[in-house]
Amino acid sequence: MHGYFLARELSALGYRLISFPRTPDGFSKCLPYRPWFVLWAILTSDLVYLRISPEGKSTRLLKWLKLLRKPHVVELNGPSDELRVTKGYTLEQIEQMDRELATSLTAARAVITVSEVMQRWCKQYLQLEHVYVIENGGEQYDARSLRPDASLMQQLDDFSNGGSQLILWSGNAYPWQGVDEICKLIETASPDMRFVLVSDSVSAFEEVATRNNVLLLPTQSQENMRYLITQAHAGLALYGDFSWFRLGEMYNSSLKLYEYLANGLWVVTNYPLFGSAQLYVGKEASDMIAWLNGKKEEFVSPGQPYRSWRQVALETAAILEK
Numbered sequence: 001m002h003g004y005f006l007a008r009e010l011s012a013l014g015y016r017l018i019s020f021p022r023t024p025d026g027f028s029k030c031l032p033y034r035p036w037f038v039l040w041a042i043l044t045s046d047l048v049y050l051r052i053s054p055e056g057k058s059t060r061l062l063k064w065l066k067l068l069r070k071p072h073v074v075e076l077n078g079p080s081d082e083l084r085v086t087k088g089y090t091l092e093q094i095e096q097m098d099r100e101l102a103t104s105l106t107a108a109r110a111v112i113t114v115s116e117v118m119q120r121w122c123k124q125y126l127q128l129e130h131v132y133v134i135e136n137g138g139e140q141y142d143a144r145s146l147r148p149d150a151s152l153m154q155q156l157d158d159f160s161n162g163g164s165q166l167i168l169w170s171g172n173a174y175p176w177q178g179v180d181e182i183c184k185l186i187e188t189a190s191p192d193m194r195f196v197l198v199s200d201s202v203s204a205f206e207e208v209a210t211r212n213n214v215l216l217l218p219t220q221s222q223e224n225m226r227y228l229i230t231q232a233h234a235g236l237a238l239y240g241d242f243s244w245f246r247l248g249e250m251y252n253s254s255l256k257l258y259e260y261l262a263n264g265l266w267v268v269t270n271y272p273l274f275g276s277a278q279l280y281v282g283k284e285a286s287d288m289i290a291w292l293n294g295k296k297e298e299f300v301s302p303g304q305p306y307r308s309w310r311q312v313a314l315e316t317a318a319i320l321e322k
Contacts, residue, residue, distance in 0.1 A: 016028075018031060020041075050073070050075070052074060075113075079121050109130070115251050116133055117247060125246065136312065138261055163193065170225060171256060176242060178240045181270060183205065186208045187208065229265070234267065237254045260278075
């Protein structure tokens with residue numbers, strides 16, 4: 001999602017893009033992700049923008065870029081610490097990965113991260129200097145122009161019938177995604193509050209799967225997800241414990257949070273990400289439910305400001321032009 005909207009907005013700003021998406025995005029020259037195509041793209045471009053994760057295949061391209069002395073900007077999506085909880089890496093393995101990543105990134109013109117915490121992590125553990133923060137954005141959707149699956153529309157209509165609120169959460173069931181917090185919130189809620197949970201691992205929510213006020217859905221197409229967002233009254237942006245992260249703080253830029261705010265949803269979170277009249281920050285499930293109950297008959301006023309992908313692109317362009 002991030003890559004699609006960023007490509008669209010950079011293209012609108014006048015940049016000519018070569019990219020390697022799984023499906024054509026309609027904004028850039030799309031090529032198959034094969035070595036000769038990648039090499040051609042590097043040689044013919046003025047600047048390479050590379051999104052990487054610490055263990056991702058894209059890190060190999062950094063060696064090519066360094067060897068070819070091609071100007072490049074790198075977006076680092078997350079810290080190597082994540083591999084401690086997703087793959088069971090030891091601290092020694094993480095530190096070795098940090099050293100390799102730091103060496104690979106020395107030639108980058110700039111490194112972009114999604115939060116001030118990630119910026120501090122890059123400076124402290126990778127010893128990088130030119131690190132910038134660009135948070136995610138949100139897109140406002142028009143339900144009338146969407147074409148979701150008819151089966152989903154019927155399923156959602158049947159599920160929401162008789163309910164007072166439709167509350168949405170979507171995400172991968174990573175350890176930091178707050179699955180336990182979500183389950184506790186649902187157990188505290190009244191039966192008329194309807195929760196739609198979309199995940200790559202629906203089994204992670206088996207604790208609440210049999211409740212009548214819970215609809216569990218596997219990962220959906222972008223069109224279906226956009227439809228669900230337009231139909232929801234509120235959204236959840238809850239996160240788990242970050243004690244395994246060396247800085248011990250939440251480092252994400254919550255994509256779902258920006259999507260919810262852009263589309264006029266009330267939002268509950270357990271981390272003080274930023275201030276908004278649409279947003280409630282709490283720690284206790286009972287307090288969150290009480291706040292949502294107070295919003296049952298209230299809708300977000302139209303025209304509320306939100307962080308758009310155009311803003312993200314403008315901030316990105318400012319770094320690309322340095």
